Amino acid sequence: MVRNLLDCNRVAHLGLFITGIRLLHGRRVFGDATAGLAHDLLTTFYRDHEMFYKYQQNYVLHLHIHYAEIYQNHGSLCNINTFSQEDIMGAVSKCKHGSRYWGDQLAFYLNIDFALKNSQQYEESAYSIFGSEGVFDETTLPVELIQVISSVHTSLCHCHDLNQCIKFYRRFRNKKQIVYHSLAYTKRQSSVSYFVKYNSLFGIIITFMSCDDKQYAIIKRHAVKKKFSDYFVSSPYHSLLSKPIDTFFFVLEKQSLQFDVVDVYSSLDMCIVIEEDDCFIVSPLSIYHEHD
Numbered sequence: 001m002v003r004n005l006l007d008c009n010r011v012a013h014l015g016l017f018i019t020g021i022r023l024l025h026g027r028r029v030f031g032d033a034t035a036g037l038a039h040d041l042l043t044t045f046y047r048d049h050e051m052f053y054k055y056q057q058n059y060v061l062h063l064h065i066h067y068a069e070i071y072q073n074h075g076s077l078c079n080i081n082t083f084s085q086e087d088i089m090g091a092v093s094k095c096k097h098g099s100r101y102w103g104d105q106l107a108f109y110l111n112i113d114f115a116l117k118n119s120q121q122y123e124e125s126a127y128s129i130f131g132s133e134g135v136f137d138e139t140t141l142p143v144e145l146i147q148v149i150s151s152v153h154t155s156l157c158h159c160h161d162l163n164q165c166i167k168f169y170r171r172f173r174n175k176k177q178i179v180y181h182s183l184a185y186t187k188r189q190s191s192v193s194y195f196v197k198y199n200s201l202f203g204i205i206i207t208f209m210s211c212d213d214k215q216y217a218i219i220k221r222h223a224v225k226k227k228f229s230d231y232f233v234s235s236p237y238h239s240l241l242s243k244p245i246d247t248f249f250f251v252l253e254k255q256s257l258q259f260d261v262v263d264v265y266s267s268l269d270m271c272i273v274i275e276e277d278d279c280f281i282v283s284p285l286s287i288y289h290e291h292d
């Protein structure tokens with residue numbers, strides 16, 4: 001990781017920028033205080049830029065002090081990025097006819113779009129063009145769970161036939177059509193698609209299962225090792241940085257000692273994971289409709 005290559009203050013200074021942008025990018029993590037906090041981080045980044053980078057203070061750097069205002073006026077950066085704009089421009093140019101009344105046509109097609117979107121919730125899921133929600137892609141009991149599965153079963157169900165009762169699945173699709181992978185899903189190749197945040201805990205989804213008409217994820221929990229901001233204790237930016245950076249980045253133990261059985265419909269946030277020698281650094285995705 002960069003902290004091994006650069007000195008602590010320089011990394012912390014860069015952290016001001018990254019955390020500031022993360023704050024403005026997704027949900028209002030700190031409510032109405034979000035923009036103000038991001039502004040403090042970005043203006044401090046701007047103020048001290050010259051201490052770390054000589055002769056590189058250009059106009060784009062100056063614009064950082066206006067980001068919070070743009071956020072206040074127009075919303076999160078994820079909603080005003082160029083990809084969505086290009087998307088809609090493409091859609092408009094494809095649907096237009098003739099050379100006049102483009103405004104009316106645009107409104108016409110947008111109305112059709114909204115109508116289709118609204119009607120979708122009345123559709124039977126079996127007829128939906130989307131896949132139906134729930135666990136799918138059946139598999140067998142993962143080796144890791146042989147020891148614990150009977151105690152998991154007794155905690156969930158009173159029947160006596162575990163083999164008939166519990167079924168295992170590789171994947172799960174939630175109400176928003178987001179597909180979660182478990183470790184048992186091998187077609188993911190090298191991508192880490194099975195690491196999630198649930199409540200305030202983190203872990204690897206070993207498998208999905210159904211039991212007694214309910215669906216669960218069995219998650220191998222990785223405990224929080226220390227605060228991410230602890231890497232920057234010696235930096236002058238620590239007090240400013242610690243609160244926001246600790247909501248986006250987490251340092252976890254590599255050893256796991258515990259399995260949790262979690263309702264699949266409770267909130268599972270996918271995480272980006274970086275493996276270090278002595279820990280995992282994870283960051284939950286802040287928004288799903290674009291890459292983070």
Ligand SMILES: [Zn+2]
Nearest residue numbers: 062063065066
């Ligand atoms: Zn200006």
Ligand SMILES: [Zn+2]
Nearest residue numbers: 157158159165
């Ligand atoms: Zn049972």
